[in-house]
Amino acid sequence: MSVLVVGVSHHTAPVELLEKLSLTGGRVEKLIHAVQLTDHVQEATVLATCNRVEIYTDVDRFHGSVEDICRSLCELAGQDPDDVVPHLYVHYDDGAISHLFHVAAGLDSMVVGESQILGQAREALRLGQELGTVGPALNAAFQQALRVAKRTHAETGIDRAAPSLVSVSLRRTEEHVGPLAGKRAVVVGAGAMASLAVATLARSGASDIVVANRTATKAARLAEQYAVRTVPLESLRDELAAADVLLSCTGSVGLVVTADEVRSARGVDARPLAVVDLALPHDVDPAVATLPGVSLVDLKRLAEELSENDADQVADVLGVRRIVAEEIQAFLAARRLASVTPTVVALRTMATGVVDTELARLDSRLPALSPEVRVEVEAAVRRVADKLMHRPTVRVKELANRSGAVSYPAALAELFALDQQAVEAVTRAEGVEP
Numbered sequence: 317m318s319v320l321v322v323g324v325s326h327h328t329a330p331v332e333l334l335e336k337l338s339l340t341g342g343r344v345e346k347l348i349h350a351v352q353l354t355d356h357v358q359e360a361t362v363l364a365t366c367n368r369v370e371i372y373t374d375v376d377r378f379h380g381s382v383e384d385i386c387r388s389l390c391e392l393a394g395q396d397p398d399d400v401v402p403h404l405y406v407h408y409d410d411g412a413i414s415h416l417f418h419v420a421a422g423l424d425s426m427v428v429g430e431s432q433i434l435g436q437a438r439e440a441l442r443l444g445q446e447l448g449t450v451g452p453a454l455n456a457a458f459q460q461a462l463r464v465a466k467r468t469h470a471e472t473g474i475d476r477a478a479p480s481l482v483s484v485s486l487r488r489t490e491e492h493v494g495p496l497a498g499k500r501a502v503v504v505g506a507g508a509m510a511s512l513a514v515a516t517l518a519r520s521g522a523s524d525i526v527v528a529n530r531t532a533t534k535a536a537r538l539a540e541q542y543a544v545r546t547v548p549l550e551s552l553r554d555e556l557a558a559a560d561v562l563l564s565c566t567g568s569v570g571l572v573v574t575a576d577e578v579r580s581a582r583g584v585d586a587r588p589l590a591v592v593d594l595a596l597p598h599d600v601d602p603a604v605a606t607l608p609g610v611s612l613v614d615l616k617r618l619a620e621e622l623s624e625n626d627a628d629q630v631a632d633v634l635g636v637r638r639i640v641a642e643e644i645q646a647f648l649a650a651r652r653l654a655s656v657t658p659t660v661v662a663l664r665t666m667a668t669g670v671v672d673t674e675l676a677r678l679d680s681r682l683p684a685l686s687p688e689v690r691v692e693v694e695a696a697v698r699r700v701a702d703k704l705m706h707r708p709t710v711r712v713k714e715l716a717n718r719s720g721a722v723s724y725p726a727a728l729a730e731l732f733a734l735d736q737q738a739v740e741a742v743t744r745a746e747g748v749e750p
Contacts, residue, residue: 319412319457320378322385322404323363323370326426329403331367331616335597337393337400339364340567345447347371347392352449354384359451361444361458363419365436366481366509366596367426367615372416372440374453382406413457413651414644420461421468421640426481426618429474429636434465435508456651464643472635481594482512485563485613486520489590492611493560497521502555504564504572506534509594513563514542522561528552529566556581556589563592564599575603578610585609660709667701 324337339347344362351360351371359374371389375381386404390397407415415424420437422429441458444450450458468474490496501522503513506529517525525544528551529535535546547555549572556562556578566572573591582589586609593600593614605612675694678685685693 318375318378318409319416319453320373320375320381320385320409321370321407321412321415322373322382322389323368323407324400324403324405325368325370325424326615327424328405331596331614333400333403334367334369336395337369337389338366338596339369339392340597343392344443347388348444348447348449350388350392351385354381354388356381357384359444359454360449361440361447361454363437363440365433366594368419368424370419372412372454372457374451378408410648413648416457416461417464417640417644417647420465421636422465422474423636423640426615429468430481431469432481432508432512434462434469437465438462457647460643460647464640467643468636468639471639474636481615481618482509482516482563485592485594485618486513486516486561488613488618489561489592489611492590493588495520496561498523499560500524500526500558501561501563502526502528502552502559504528504549504552504562504599505566505595506531506538507565507567509565510563511538511541513565513594514538514544517561517563518542518544526555526559528555553577553581557583557585559589561590561592562600563594565594566599568595568597568599570597571601572599573601573604575601575607578604579607582607582609663709664705667705671697671701 324334326334329337339362344364348360348362351357351362351373356375356377357373358376361372363370363372369389371385373381373385386397386401390400393400416437418424420434422431422433425433437458441450441455441462444454486496493499496517497520499522501517501524503510503517503525506527510527510529514525514527525542527535527538527544527546528549529538529546530549532546532548538544539546552573562573564572572595573593578589578591589610591600591604591610591612593612596615598614600612600614602612602614604610671694675697678693679690
């Protein structure tokens, strides 16, 4: 079995296509189930964020699996495969593990090093576990990826060097409305991104922060945490009348803020209003950018600007890359070693069986052999068997760490005519990825 990743992200697709492929509501679960039911897929989960959709699977066959997974994504999103496939990327086996570690560490994010992806990767693992579609292979890969991501944040300054999308977008608003200190801000939504927005605005000294959300309980929890006001979403127009900054980041399908609402709320007022839309699909009607005094910062604009400035924004990326590279090599080496274990155990079990058979034959031929002599003979025979087995088992473990087309465990099993059922039995008992 091998890990396979099929995905699309801001690196490979325009924002417009990512919007069409975004998974809201229960569509993530539907995609996981659809992929799980395809041929050759044993495990599956989905990592879905505002700028990526990645399907992680454990498969027994590469060809065919990719086509089936692509088809499942396109059917669920209602998109023509011809429009989607050119923007997809595929990573397989060692490459899939490397990609996952880079993603979890924030090295593949729009803002390099941002920490929100860590929670999103954790959610992908949790959801797969909850649905029963994640098994030993994906569980091991995701658990290690999460540990690697935590290590990079603990051992480097990547958090300071690479601020989140919220921080970057709010800095863009200051270009239009001036410093955020003393400004009035409205945050639409109450999820993780909204929480980060409220925290960032509070640290910036915004004088009045309002949280507008459809679910009052979620908004209340957020308001209590940061001592801000909450209003129902229906009151958004009233709040916009006095706002300097509007930041929207809900998971809704369809527009949350229309150009007509903003125009009506502002009337003839042309003072600056900075609008930030971090949702995908977008929350805010792009037409608001045409209104007098209104500027719009959205994911498309951020993608264009950040792609030019990543090198300047991230001072500690090299340190993170070094850590991730080390961890990838260590994980892959451990995985290859684990794949050898069932064959080695089966080989030693076979050797033990041969010794036991020969000792039983010796007992039948020399029944008068004294107990002392028999003990010495048995010890000698077992030492010979152990010495004969030692070098092949050591070498196969060493060779397993070499990349290439040769499967040394399979060669060992073939040379010694090992019972495949015995190897598989050890695999199941040890919980080793086949």
